[in-house]
Amino acid sequence: MNLLTVRHLTTEFRSDAQWLEAVSDVSFDLRRGEILGLVGESGCGKSTIAYSVMRLLARNARIRAGEVWLEDVNLTEADEDTLQDLRGSRLSMIFQDPMTALDSLFTVGHQVIETLQEHLNLNTAEAKERALGLLRQVGIPAAEERLNAYPYQFSGGMSQRIALAIAISCHPQVLIADEPTTALDVTIQAQILHLIRRLLVEEQGTGVLLITHDLGIVAQVCDRVAVMYAGKIVETGDVSSIFSNPLHPYTKALLNSLPSQGIARGQLENIQGRVPSLADRPPGCHFHPRCPHAKAICRDKAPPLQRVSDQQEVACVLYD
Amino acid sequence: MRLLRYIAGRLLLLLPVLFGTSVLIFLLLRLIPGDPAQVILGLRATPERLAIVRTELGLDLPVHLQYGQWLSKLLQGDLGRDFRSNEAVTALLAVRLPVTIQLTLMSLALAVLIAVPLGVRAATRPGGIADRLSMLLGLLGISIPDFWLGIMLILVFALALRMFPSSGYVRLDEDLLGNLRSFFLPALTLAVGLSAVLVRVTRSAVLEVLELDFVKFLRAKGLRERLVIYQHVLRNASIPIVTVIGLQFGYLLGGAVIVEEVFSLPGVGRLIVSYTLERNYPVVQAGMLVVACLFILVNLTTDVIYALLNPKIRGAGS
Amino acid sequence: MSAAAGQVANLAGRLRGWYRASRSAVVGGGIIVVLVILTATVSLYSPYKPDAMDFMAPLSAPSGAHLLGTDNFGRDILTRVLYGYQISLAVALGSVGFGLAVGVSLGLLAGYFGGAVDNIIMRPMDVLMAFPAIVLVVALTGFVGRDVSVMILAVAVVYVPIFARVMRGSTLEVVNELFVEGARARGASHLRLMLRHILPNAIAPVLIQASILMGIAILLESALSFIGLGTQPPDPSLGLMLSEGRSFMLQAPWMVMVPGLAISIAVLGFNLLGNGLQDLLNPASRSAAAN
Numbered sequence: 001m002n003l004l005t006v007r008h009l010t011t012e013f014r015s016d017a018q019w020l021e022a023v024s025d026v027s028f029d030l031r032r033g034e035i036l037g038l039v040g041e042s043g044c045g046k047s048t049i050a051y052s053v054m055r056l057l058a059r060n061a062r063i064r065a066g067e068v069w070l071e072d073v074n075l076t077e078a079d080e081d082t083l084q085d086l087r088g089s090r091l092s093m094i095f096q097d098p099m100t101a102l103d104s105l106f107t108v109g110h111q112v113i114e115t116l117q118e119h120l121n122l123n124t125a126e127a128k129e130r131a132l133g134l135l136r137q138v139g140i141p142a143a144e145e146r147l148n149a150y151p152y153q154f155s156g157g158m159s160q161r162i163a164l165a166i167a168i169s170c171h172p173q174v175l176i177a178d179e180p181t182t183a184l185d186v187t188i189q190a191q192i193l194h195l196i197r198r199l200l201v202e203e204q205g206t207g208v209l210l211i212t213h214d215l216g217i218v219a220q221v222c223d224r225v226a227v228m229y230a231g232k233i234v235e236t237g238d239v240s241s242i243f244s245n246p247l248h249p250y251t252k253a254l255l256n257s258l259p260s261q262g263i264a265r266g267q268l269e270n271i272q273g274r275v276p277s278l279a280d281r282p283p284g285c286h287f288h289p290r291c292p293h294a295k296a297i298c299r300d301k302a303p304p305l306q307r308v309s310d311q312q313e314v315a316c317v318l319y320d
Numbered sequence: 321m322r323l324l325r326y327i328a329g330r331l332l333l334l335l336p337v338l339f340g341t342s343v344l345i346f347l348l349l350r351l352i353p354g355d356p357a358q359v360i361l362g363l364r365a366t367p368e369r370l371a372i373v374r375t376e377l378g379l380d381l382p383v384h385l386q387y388g389q390w391l392s393k394l395l396q397g398d399l400g401r402d403f404r405s406n407e408a409v410t411a412l413l414a415v416r417l418p419v420t421i422q423l424t425l426m427s428l429a430l431a432v433l434i435a436v437p438l439g440v441r442a443a444t445r446p447g448g449i450a451d452r453l454s455m456l457l458g459l460l461g462i463s464i465p466d467f468w469l470g471i472m473l474i475l476v477f478a479l480a481l482r483m484f485p486s487s488g489y490v491r492l493d494e495d496l497l498g499n500l501r502s503f504f505l506p507a508l509t510l511a512v513g514l515s516a517v518l519v520r521v522t523r524s525a526v527l528e529v530l531e532l533d534f535v536k537f538l539r540a541k542g543l544r545e546r547l548v549i550y551q552h553v554l555r556n557a558s559i560p561i562v563t564v565i566g567l568q569f570g571y572l573l574g575g576a577v578i579v580e581e582v583f584s585l586p587g588v589g590r591l592i593v594s595y596t597l598e599r600n601y602p603v604v605q606a607g608m609l610v611v612a613c614l615f616i617l618v619n620l621t622t623d624v625i626y627a628l629l630n631p632k633i634r635g636a637g638s
Numbered sequence: 639m640s641a642a643a644g645q646v647a648n649l650a651g652r653l654r655g656w657y658r659a660s661r662s663a664v665v666g667g668g669i670i671v672v673l674v675i676l677t678a679t680v681s682l683y684s685p686y687k688p689d690a691m692d693f694m695a696p697l698s699a700p701s702g703a704h705l706l707g708t709d710n711f712g713r714d715i716l717t718r719v720l721y722g723y724q725i726s727l728a729v730a731l732g733s734v735g736f737g738l739a740v741g742v743s744l745g746l747l748a749g750y751f752g753g754a755v756d757n758i759i760m761r762p763m764d765v766l767m768a769f770p771a772i773v774l775v776v777a778l779t780g781f782v783g784r785d786v787s788v789m790i791l792a793v794a795v796v797y798v799p800i801f802a803r804v805m806r807g808s809t810l811e812v813v814n815e816l817f818v819e820g821a822r823a824r825g826a827s828h829l830r831l832m833l834r835h836i837l838p839n840a841i842a843p844v845l846i847q848a849s850i851l852m853g854i855a856i857l858l859e860s861a862l863s864f865i866g867l868g869t870q871p872p873d874p875s876l877g878l879m880l881s882e883g884r885s886f887m888l889q890a891p892w893m894v895m896v897p898g899l900a901i902s903i904a905v906l907g908f909n910l911l912g913n914g915l916q917d918l919l920n921p922a923s924r925s926a927a928a929n
Contacts, residue, residue, distance in 0.1 A: 056539055059446070080545075088542030095540075100533040103552050105631060115541045150631040166541055340765035348777060459913075463906035465857050467864050468880060468898030475887055475894070574770030581865050592773060593865050596780030608777060612768045 002071075003173050003207040004030035004053065009066035011045075011052045013278065020278045022048045022061070024231040027305070030174060033205040035197070037218035037239070039254070040228035041275050046211045050176045053209075054093055055083050070174060089119040092167035096179040098159035102151040108135075108162050109147030112169060119170045134165040138195060157188035164195060171204055178211045193221045215254060219243060227251050230276055230286035233305060237312035247314040249291050285316070293318060323627055330623045334616055341612045342394070346387050349601050355379075359599045360403050394609075400602030409606045413588065417610065419489060420587035423580065424572045426503050427510035428565065435515035436554075436561070439522025443530065444549060454519045461516020466575050470509040470582035477505060487584035506583040510575045514568055521564045525557035532556070559629055566622030570615050663914020666849075669907030677723040686714035688721040688874045697890040707892040709882065715892065718874035719900045725875050726904060728786055730855040733793035734848050740794070741801025742837075742844060748802065749809025749840075750832050760806065763799035771796040775858055779867045789868055793855050804847050808840040815839070842919045846912050853908030860901050876901045 011023040023045040030036050038046045051057045053068050055075055068075040070091055075083070087093075095101045102111055112131040116122055122130065128147070135143035138161040151159060160180060167175060177196065181189035200206035210222060218225050218239060226236040227250065235248040246252045273290040276282060282289055288298035297317055305313045306320070357373040358365065365373075374380050378389055393400065399409035438457070441450035478486035484505050490498035529535065530553060538548045577589030584590075588607050595603040657664045692712030700707045706716040748759040766774070771793075778792035812818060813836060821835045860877030862868030869875035871882075876897045883893030 054540055056536060084542050084544060086542065087540055093537075093540040095533060095537060097533060101537040103534045103538065103556065105555050105629065106552070114543060114547070118541075118543055118547075152632055163537065166537075336761065337764055337768055340762065341768050344765055349781065459906065459909060460902075463853065463909050464902045465860055465877075465898065465905070467861060467877075468894070468901065471880065471884060471887065471894050472898065475891060479888060570770040574772035577770075577772050577776060578861050578865065589773075593776060593780075593867070596776055597866065599781065604777065604780075608769070608773060611770060611773050615768055615770065 001032050002029045002069075003032055004209070005067075005069040006049070006053065007067045007069075009049065009052055009068060010064045011048050011057065011061060012064050013058075014060045014062075015279065019062075019064070021064075021281075022231055022278060023052065025066070026228075026231075026233055027066075028226050028233065028236065030207040030209055032173075032207055033201055034223040035201060035208040035210050035221055037222035037225040038209060038211045038228060039213065039215060039218055039225055041213060043275050043277070044228045045231040046228050047178055050093065050178050050209070050211055053176060054087060054091065056087075056093075085119070088115055088167075088172075089170040090173050091176075092170075092172035092174070093176040093178065094160070094163045094167045094180050097183045098156050098163050099151070099183070101163050102159060104151050107148050107150055108154070112147075112162070112166055115166050115169050130169070131165075134169050135162070137199060138162070138165045138168075139191075140165075156184050157192065160184060160188075160192055161195070164192070164199075168200060168204075168206075172200075172206060174207050174209065175200055176209045176211070179213070180210070181217065182212070182214070189217070190220070193217065197221055227254065230281050232286065232302070232315065234287065234316070235312070235314045236305065237309075241309070241311040245312070247308065247312065247319060248287075248316050249293055249318075250287050323624075326627050327620075327624055330620055334620060337616060338613070341616075342391065342609065343387070345605055345608050345612070346390060347383075349605055350383055350386070356403060356599065356601050390605075399606040399609075402603055403600045404598070409602050412591070412603060413606060413610060416586060416588045416591050418492070419585055420573070420576050420580070420589060421614075422492065422503060423506055423510065423576050423585060423587060424569070426507035427514065427572060427575075428569070430507055430511035431514035431518055432565075434511065435518035436522050438515075439519045440526050440549060440554060442519070442523045443526035446527075451523075454523055457512075458516050458520045461512050461519075464512070466509050466513055467578045467582050469512060470506065470579055473505045473509055474582070489585050502585075506579045506585060509579050509582070510572055513575060514565075514572060517564060517568055517571075518561065522557065522561055525560040526553055529553045529556045555629070559626060562622055562625050562629070566619050569618040573611050573615060660914040660917045662910040663918060666907045666910025666912070666914055669903060670911060673723060673904055673907065674727065677720050677727060680717065680720040680724075684714075684717045684720065686717040688718045689713065689872050697886060697893075699890070700892060706896045707890065709879070709890070709893050710886055715879070715896050718879060719876065719896060721874040722876040722879060722897065723900070723904065725786060725869055725873070726856045726859050726901070729789050729793060729859040730852040730908075732787075732790035733797055733855045734852050736790065736794035737797025737801050737851070738844070738848060741798040742805045742841070744798070745802040745805025745807075745844075746809055746832050746837060746840075749806040750813060750828070750836065756806070759802065763802050766795070766799045767803075771854075771858065772861060775862060776865070776867055779862055784867055784870055786869070789859055789862060793858050796858075797851055797855075800847065800851065801844060804844050805840065808843045809836055812836055812839045842915075846915045846919065849908050849912035849915060853905040853912070856901060856904050856908070860897075 006029070007027045009023055009026045010021060012019040012021045014020075026045075026049060028036070038049065040046050048057075048061070051061070052063050053075065055078070057063070063076055066076065070086065073082070073086065075086075075091075078086070102108065109128070109131055112134060113124070113127045116127040116130055117124075120127075120130075131147060132143055135146060140146050140158060140161055146154075151162075154162065164180075175196070180196070181192050184192065196208060196210075201208060210217070212218060222239050224237065225239050225242055226233045227242070227248065228234065229250045235242065235246070235251045242251065243255065246255050276286065276289075282299075284297075284299040285291070285294075285302050288294040291298065295317065301317065303315045303317050303320070305315045307313050308319050355370075355374075356377060357370045357379065360373055361369055371380075378386055381389070390400070397410065399413070401408055402412060435457075438450055438454050442448070442454035443451075445451060474486045477483045485502050488502060490502045492499045526549075535548065535553060538552055539545075543552075573589070576587060577593060579585070580587040580590040581593060588610060592604055592607040592611070595607070653664065690713065692708065694712065695704070695708050696710050696712040698704055698708045698712070704714050704716070706714075706719070708714055709718070744759050744763070748756040774796055775789075775792040778795065779788050782788050782792075817839075818831060818835050821831055826835070859868055860875065860880070863875040863877030864881045866881070869878050871878060879897040880894055880901075883890070883897065887894045
């Protein structure tokens with residue numbers, strides 16, 4: 001059962017007079033009760049996918065083609081009222097930097113309660129009760145007092161717990177987590193990821209789209225993974241299959257650089273070159289200038305994702 | 321508690337400014353040529369009479385002693401007496417001050433009502449009608465002289481359409497509606513200039529806040545756009561807006577001088593102008609001091625509002 | 639001939655370039671240039687003298703003979719407006735020039751030396767800024783005298799703290815830059831550091847402010863004259879004309895409309911120029927505004 005179905009999604013940004021594709025013809029599914037990792041270097045378009053699904057793209061960006069379905073709702077066609085209803089209730093999102101995600105001028109209690117009251121028909125007392133429960137669920141100590149505290153009084157990890165409490169407050173079917181732990185230190189990282197797994201995936205069957213540049217996180221919590229390079233998914237499949245048997249040269253390169261976690265800096269240790277910017281993505285397979293196995297055909301032809309086994313799809317001429 | 325300490329700190333900082341202000345006003349009027357005794361007695365006064373009057377006014381003392389006298393009286397609430405009518409200046413101000421305060425507060429309210437919604441709309445719909453309108457207001461509002469705008473408003477709304485009185489003033493406690501009507505055109509005149517500045521600040525402050533991450537999160541949690549903008553974004557943008565209102569209050573007080581003249585409103589501004597023309601030192605001194613104090617008071621209020629808006633200074637919660 | 643044509647084309651091209659870079663700077667600058675030329679040469683082309691009365695034609699509406707009508711003494715309003723601009727511009731130039739000279743020096747010193755120097759210079763500036771401009775100017779002109787030079791000085795007194803504050807701020811921004819440190823390491827004197835290295839790099843915001851304050855000076859001059867504390871009759875000042883026109887505004891509305899418009903246009907010119915300079919010197923603010 002697919003909760004989220006993305007088909008041929010193409011999203012572009014305006015730069016001066018021209019439109020540049022940030023996401024090109026991306027398709028994937030998110031199923032009930034699974035965590036799908038979307039992994040790639042910064043600038044590969046993974047956050048743009050998140051904002052396209054949420055329909056919260058910046059003013060200078062637009063979805064040019066493709067469809068996104070949340071079960072039976074076509075999000076790409078939905079009007080703003082429908083979207084506003086869905087966001088925060090059936091479709092939620094948390095962000096990279098928890099310290100800036102909350103409005104610093106309102107108490108965290110207010111920010112949880114306003115979400116509840118927006119989507120559920122609750123009076124203030126009921127909403128407050130629910131908010132208290134949510135804060136306890138995500139592991140905020142002394143939750144009752146903390147409802148009246150302001151965001152600046154919370155650490156990064158605690159803020160992300162609050163954001164998570166807000167995101168899950170209306171039992172979403174889909175949670176998009178955009179680098180939810182990048183700004184946190186490693187022990188807190190594990191706690192937050194564990195919380196997502198336990199509270200959402202296991203207890204409620206939520207589907208989670210986890211965006212990260214960190215393959216370590218993917219190995220830790222994801223069921224499936226899609227590897228992105230320069231706006232496209234180059235390989236997707238079960239986490240175990242991909243980690244044991246990576247097919248695409250880019251995936252291999254990523255896995256080879258895993259222990260050093262060097263890819264956040266946009267540099268892979270064992271492949272030369274850098275991620276091309278939006279304006280000068282090469283023709284054909286975008287990876288060919290850096291690919292150790294590149295052939296002449298890679299310059300002209302961008303191979304589509306092709307199924308190579310039950311668990312794995314890859315977009316590379318090596319596997320035609 | 322933290323708020324009180326903050327306000328106390330601000331007040332302490334204001335003391336030297338207040339002191340400097342009083343010195344400046346005093347010196348300004350003493351260093352400037354002209355002999356008040358001569359003004360009182362006229363040109364044909366005998367030297368003996370002049371000397372007597374100077375002694376009466378304390379003008380024969382050295383300047384620092386004169387200042388000391390003035391200041392000690394000032395601290396006792398005695399602002400001196402009108403040279404001509406011998407009326408107490410405090411009594412004069414008691415009548416005039418409410419007019420100026422009502423005028424400035426009404427124009428402040430009008431300016432906020434015009435500029436804030438327009439600026440917000442301009443920021444949320446870039447390139448739209450509100451955006452263009454706000455640019456136009458921002459430019460014309462600071463280019464058109466307020467006294468001319470006042471005259472034009474009189475010409476159209478008072479003389480041609482007869483919707484409002486062209487001049488004069490109805491006291492608040494006599495006739496509320498009449499009072500509001502008599503203040504509407506002058507307040508609007510003053511408000512246009514302020515709203516020009518305010519609309520620009522609102523627009524850019526809102527644009528800046530809209531870029532912040534928490535707005536993305538508010539939208540991602542499905543909060544109604546109206547709440548996102550008018551509750552969260554506007555409140556975050558209000559710190560620069562309030563700051564500018566405070567700074568621009570001096571503009572309102574200055575504008576009041578002119579607008580009171582145009583609409584024949586008996587306020588402090590008009591008092592300063594007419595008594596300057598007849599060199600009535602005690603009245604002008606007091607008037608300027610009051611204006612400066614009002615300005616300083618508004619800046620203090622601004623700081624307090626600023627603190628109230630910011631939970632870190634307010635120190636609420638645990 | 640062709641060289642001249644080439645020069646014209648060259649100039650036109652350059653203007654187009656500027657126009658693209660900042661429309662408002664070119665429009666504002668254009669308004670000011672035209673006003674200055676018209677005003678400076680008015681005695682050469684105007685058939686009327688500013689104070690020549692014509693008792694046969696008082697309060698006449700705009701016509702071929704009097705393009706913008708006449709006042710209650712039959713004086714030609716257009717001519718008086720153009721002469722009135724001479725006073726406005728004199729006050730604007732004088733007060734901004736004076737304010738710049740003093741304010742920039744003080745701000746530079748305060749920002750460069752900091753500490754006690756900063757306090758000694760800036761605290762009195764705070765006091766001066768505690769007064770609304772018009773109140774200060776009214777008091778100064780009211781007691782000292784009603785004369786162009788007094789108006790210039792009075793407005794300059796208001797401007798000095800403003801320029802000083804802006805200059806101090808931008809000095810603080812560059813004073814620790816590498817090129818200043820480098821010059822200091824090479825043994826440049828304080829004076830040389832301030833004048834050769836800091837001043838040119840810190841003056842831009844001051845110039846933007848100067849353009850806007852030119853406009854405000856015009857407003858202040860006309861306001862003063864309007865309330866009777868500035869230019870005295872029969873000299874033609876825009877504010878004074880406006881005040882005289884009030885008594886006749888129903889019979890001869892042009893008597894109040896024309897001088898008011900004239901003031902607005904001049905002030906608009908300086909404001910547009912100031913905005914344009916801001917865009918040109920600080921492109922970030924423009925792109926933020928454009929998006």
